[in-house]
Amino acid sequence: MADSKSKSRPGTGITDQEALDFHKQGRPGKLEINPTKPMATQRDLSLAYSPGVAVPVKAIAADPATAYDYTSRGNMVAVISNGTAILGLGNLGALASKPVMEGKAVLFKRFADVDSIDLEIDTENVDEFINCVRYLGPSFGGINLEDIKAPDCFIIEQRLRELMDIPVFHDDQHGTAIIAAAGLINALELTGRDLKTAKLVCNGAGAAAIACVELIKSMGFNPENIILCDTKGVIYQGRSEGMNQWKSAHAVKTDKRTLAEAMQGADVVLGLSQKGAFSEDMIRSMADKPIIFAMANPDPEITPEEVARIRDDAIMATGRSDYPNQVNNVLGFPYIFRGALDVRATTINDEMKIAAVNALASLAREDVPDDVVAAYQGARPRFGAQYIIPVPFDPRLISAIPVAVAKAAIESGVARRDMPDMEAYARELSARRDPIASTLSQLYERVRRHQKRIVFAEAEEEQVMRAALSYANQGLGTAILLGREDLIEATAERAGIDLNRPGLEIVNARISKRGDTYIDYLYARLQRQGYLHRDVTRLIHNDRNHFAACMVALGDADGMVTGVTRNYSTALGDVRRCLDDKPGHRVIGISIVLARGRTVFVADTAVHDMPTAVELADIAEEAAGFARRMGYEPRVAMLAYSTFGHPSGERSERVREAVGILDKRHVNFEFDGEMSADVALNRKTMESLYPFSRLSGPANVLVMPAFHSAAISTKMLQELGGSTVIGPLLVGLDKPVQITSMGAKDSDIVNMAAIAAYGAGA
Ligand SMILES: NC(=O)C1=CN([C@@H]2O[C@H](COP(=O)(O)OP(=O)(O)OC[C@H]3O[C@@H](n4cnc5c(N)ncnc54)[C@H](OP(=O)(O)O)[C@@H]3O)[C@@H](O)[C@H]2O)C=CC1
Ligand SMILES: CC(=O)C(=O)O
Ligand SMILES: [Mg+2]
Known part of the structure; x- marks a missing residue:
């Protein structure tokens, strides 16, 4: 029987089972520790450990501040x-x-x-x-x-x-207070209210609530206009039950006794209590244009849908990422500590907190520049009821907040290190950001807004089924499970997966009414390539890849994922029998390598065995275009074993020729070569030995001289270097198809499905 673990949690698009699997798969948990220094040779060991380690020990004993250096x-x-x-x-x-x-x-x-x-x-x-x-x-x-x-x-x-x-910082208190205060300042402005006269109710009188109330009072909110409630109701002067000194400090003179009474006519309500604490009647009784921050996690005091059912004039925020206006301390603690650490602050004081509030509040009022629009799913947000606070993936946060916090620490005298050049510091901060995670999350968001039908060609496999379920649960579109119903149902039963939900469709190739149409289509393509009608009939009836690719070719699905049960080149051959290349493009494979905070695109990792110079130039163009679509300004290195002519050799000649071809094509991206990988990736080596190189920084797109070097190096990076490798992603086909590696996990398959959906114009 399918159990509740396979049911999606309302509003989240994830099942309990997925959450458990996510935490369990690979190394259990979410963290591991990696050394930052080489530990390979006797010398390394002597430096890192005895005897070398004694030297920094003595230095720190003599001057504790040097612990920050060593x-x-x-x-x-x-x-x-x-x-x-x-x-x-x-x-x-x-x-x-x-x-x-x-x-x-x-x-x-x-x-x-x-x-x-x-x-x-x-x-x-x-x-x-x-x-x-x-x-x-x-x-x-x-x-x-x-x-x-x-x-x-x-x-x-x-x-x-x-x-x-x-710094000792209780995140639930101050992190939450900082974000809530920033959102509140903006919501008050949008509703034309004044900090000094607005009436606020805070439900919850614990860590987060007390800190929120203290911070907004310190920013000018009138203490008499704030009513705090807890499980016993209103905290009024003279109450004795369930009190403590922190609650008493905020007790007010009032004859209101219940949350419902307190909320009547209130302008603002902050929920820092528990799921479902606000009723519809309470929300109905609030003033015009009420400001409702229902911040309990994981489930808010009232959901935005419930509020929307009863009023259309509210500014609504929750602690969750799946609704607009996420008021959650994740917007604060990473950046506040970043700023505090960078100036070696002894504490995080009120000045630093208020600086963070103001930085955050003003960011939401600024025009969103083009390069940030992507973080907002392609829709340019405008300061307003649906956008009172930036999203956690906003790439401006990493420079805006730490800079404000560091400045405040210096000015208030708690910094142990000066930061003379704040602009250089802001640039350094931006460089710490790796856009890939936000790129992927933007990609997912975009797909969610432009949902696509993706056919999962190997749906009888359990991990494919889980991926399809996750695709549907995440609201990415319809997942078409291709396979025999009886086998699919048996696998689902065994795995405890409930397939009975919207967004999932099962298609059986053997009995599909579209089979004949696909046969006609494929026969027309293959009849002069040695295929008889009966061969094509067999391919459509018996081979999932051909059937799925024909679904995509004839518009019955927007994209396709396969590869779990068959090797890459076989699956690619199947697909290319049914689909053409995009006119003017070349089909290639691109792998995205995420290593040590860097993202590098490697091509061609799938298609061209021994590319010619022209093919290498085409690969460079495809890969640069893809990197740009993913939000990176491409710097393309045409790789070889040699660098700028030394040592010479036939393969390097071909790479050099490709550079010449790109020169003649006047392409609109940076490229250079031939060069070896260490030169391409190491700015210092490039600058010191080859100052004439045309790349303005380390390469982020590596065009490999041949398929074997591309495949070998990405696999080695994955296995030995601990890098995450996404792909190869197929680029250049007329319709989007992605092929996973054999035995891929459900999370990899769903990523591929989302990428296929994105390729389908999501
Ligand atoms: N969005 C965000 O960033 C954050 C959200 N939160 C959320 O805020 C909530 C509280 O967290 P925290 O302050 O750390 O916890 P605490 O345990 O410190 O405080 C909980 C408070 O909530 C009150 N409370 C519980 N249930 C109700 C209810 N039904 N009606 C009224 N008051 C109630 C308790 O009352 P009593 O004193 O009578 O026991 C207590 O005062 C949690 O849901 C948490 O997820 C917290 C931090 C950050
Ligand atoms: C977000 C957070 O810290 C909490 O809900 O406790
Ligand atoms: Mg917390």
């Missing part, structure tokens, strides 16, 4: 929790909090290139917790406390701030 401390943050308030799920303990803490650690890395490790401390005793953390200072440049319940978190943070000389 160790990873300056870029290392600990994410620490005891699991007493995990998201909005409550107190589930230290161990259960680990997935969230690992998640925060990877967000640090992904968004701001901050190295981070999660530490789960198994105690609810405040003193024990403090004692455990207070001695960790030498290891880290900062401490990010997470998901610790109120009021313990207030005591813990306060004490640790006093005891430690590095």
